[in-house]
Amino acid sequence: MTAPISVVMPTGGRRPLARSLAAARASAAPVGGELVVAIDAAAGPEERARVAVEADEAGAGLAVGTRPGASATRNAGWRAASAPLVLLVDDDVLLDAGAVGAHLRAHADGAPNRATIGALRWPSDRRITAFERWVERALQFGYHEIGPDGRTGWWHLYTCDCAVRRAALERVGGLDAERFPFGYEDLDLGLRLHDALGGLDVRLLPDGGAVHDTRMTLGEWRSRIRRIARAERTWDAVHPDHPPTLGPRLRAAAADPTPRAGRWAAAIADLVPPPLARRDGWLATRAAIWWEHDLAARFVDEQRRLAAG
Template sequence: MRILGINALFHDPAAALVIDGRTVAAAEEERFSRRKHGKRPLPFSAWELPERAAAWCLARAGLRPQDLDAVTYSFDSRLARPAEDMGLDDPWDHLRLTYAREAPGFLTTALPGLDPGSVRFVPHHMAHAASSAFAAPDARNSSVLVLDGRGERASHLAARRVGDRLEALHAQDLPHSLGLVYEDLTEHLGFLRSFDGSPGCPWSSTPASTPPAGHGRRPARRPGVLRLLARRPAGHRPVRDPARRPLPTRPPQRRRRRPPMTEPEALRGDASYAVVIPTLGRPSLGACLRALAAASGPGPVRVVLVDDRPATGGVPLTADVPPSLRARTIVVPGGARGPAAARNLGWRAAGDVPWIVFLDDDVVPGPTWGDDLTLDLAAATERTAGITARIEVPLPVDRRPTDWERNTAGLAAARWITADMAYRRAALTAVGGFDERFRRAFREDADLALRMLDADWALTVGRRTTTHPVRRAGRWISLRLQAGNADDVLMTRLHGRHWWRRAEAHRGRLPLHLAVTGAGVTALGCALLGRHRAAAACAAAWLAGTAEFALARILPGPGTRDEVLTMTVTSALVPPAATWHWLRGRVTHRKARRYAPFGNGEPAPAPRSAARERLRS
């Protein structure tokens, strides 16, 4: 029997492989991700799995996911109740339960080849008890007491092992919990909730955060004294018994203490970064900046907001900047020339920093974004030009997503999108930045990535996560999106017919749209010429193509009356709109030449000077 155990829902995600009752491999995810405790114990991160730990366990035993007899997940959402019914103040706990229910699907994605039917849910505290009772030597008849923060609906469990069986005797229902008291205490003391020290907490000994002056803690220098929260690890040094006579020691030598390290000093010289955000002044900009300011880890050296609104009479962008970022923020007017030009203005105005991180104004960086980004930049090689983030698009859990929501969800699988993309400044300078002929927020990121690869730079995927919420859109959004077909023509002119494969981009339905539009136009022409039989055949082909397109959009959706009506009408209008923009692109970009790296005949575009406005704190 080959069983893979997964712990993932709360904190310290880990995996263990048991074969015929014997543990052959076990590891925590933090050993591979180098992220303390693996992740933050938040409902928003409950979906994260110990992917690398599980893969290592399988490799250790020479197994594949399809070779497993069962996968156990240490939480059974069927036993849980709503947080308010258990007396817990956690308005987002329903996300945690949703992610737990969807664990089989997440596991099959993380472990390709795994049968989702092999996933078994184990009550959380029974998993805790089993890990102790069955691992203890000569304990075939023993008692087990689990004192935890919380499980499905309880905090403590008393159990008994009898032979190969584990019996639950009594459980303490929530909200009474020693573990939750511990979490409240650590948060009150200034630590991250339920953590006893991590990057970003006030008393942590990591370089990114040093003890503040006047906190009253003095280092213990006497033998036999246990030093709590020491500034250096104890290692394997034993703690002396104070009752024993202390051994002779050398007189303590006074050492010059290094002054506290400031945040910019905590960054390596080649890991400092600036953030560039082109914006149209949407309300989402405030949420993006607040999340950026609240993220743990070293912050940006500079934040550049490129105001790309066509008029200057709107609400000033300064109103959205949190106080902690004001001294580092500058505003650059973009002139409404599109996101590619705005990003060029931004990174050139950011100053002499090694890395430029581009963010969209409608994304929300994760709570540990700064820490994760610093690790991404520190791991980059000399030939690494860019590091993309992992994009998450939250979808509704109570219904199927709409066509627009599914379209936005595709960003999670897109490659090298600038919703959250870090580029080395030297690489941007080498290839000339973004191509400003892309006037829309479409394909300018793929074009830059392909030019980076053509110049022998490398692009990698980082560990930081950023959420891209689905913003509100009108009924005719699918028609407006067809303007991207003109940008696809420019991509073909610049990078050849097979750029889709190199950029790992979705090909889309343009060939079908051209065929459906051609059938409709031919039907009208034949009808005007009096060729009714040919007109009827072409009209039938147009109707079949339109119906197929409408059903492909309606069936995966929520099926509401408004959604069905919108999909039916726009499905008839999208093919001619796509054809029109494709033809427009062929005319507009008919003189565009195949891209050639600088030094092979094509000069770099001249940089444009940027007027800037610095915010005052």
């Protein structure tokens, strides 16, 4: 009997999957969902062996990407899945107990152009840094931009916790592993689904969420922002009629002198008790200006390097 929904978890093989797979299995089991783990083609033999053991222990199928990158890995996963509905879940995501069922119910009418997403939240068992709180809203997710009814469009398609019909993925050939191996791959998939299906009905599910079981640092984002700069340059070439908003914002931030107080605000942001470090407070505002300027300078530098050839 074919499962009604497949939970597909791509991984680069660098992090243990036990917690993420356990949460996915617990969420999928009540509705008869299947699990598929897909490993990046760039993973080494030891990483592949460990992931294979973890997948087997979780009762999950295993697939391997045809080329390195997040897009190719996700494609390998959904192509190995058997269900008509595919729930893509990142390997640092702990699905809520009812999340898989929520996605399945939201697709019960079989609408071919619907995609559902679940909001990620930080773990409750550790202190979330000021930088993590800022980068989540400023650069990574826009859940706060979605209205109370949860209905939005292709620009909010986040494949970290996203269900879409397999037939829709097949129609557009899945994610673009060649042009968008990492960075802007979600946006590109959302836009191509929108164009192919005559509009994409994206819905944020209040009961389809998960815990984002990861840590983010300024050092990590200094590397990531350069990958984003490269992806945005590709986006400009592939989708000239849909100019991104991030690049212009970061270029403006890089050109704007940063108040010296921002460096100190960023340095002490995590020394202030959470009740006093409001997101809209003086300290958080100055720290955010500093972080954005720091990352913007690297974004601009990478795009200039690319333009120079």
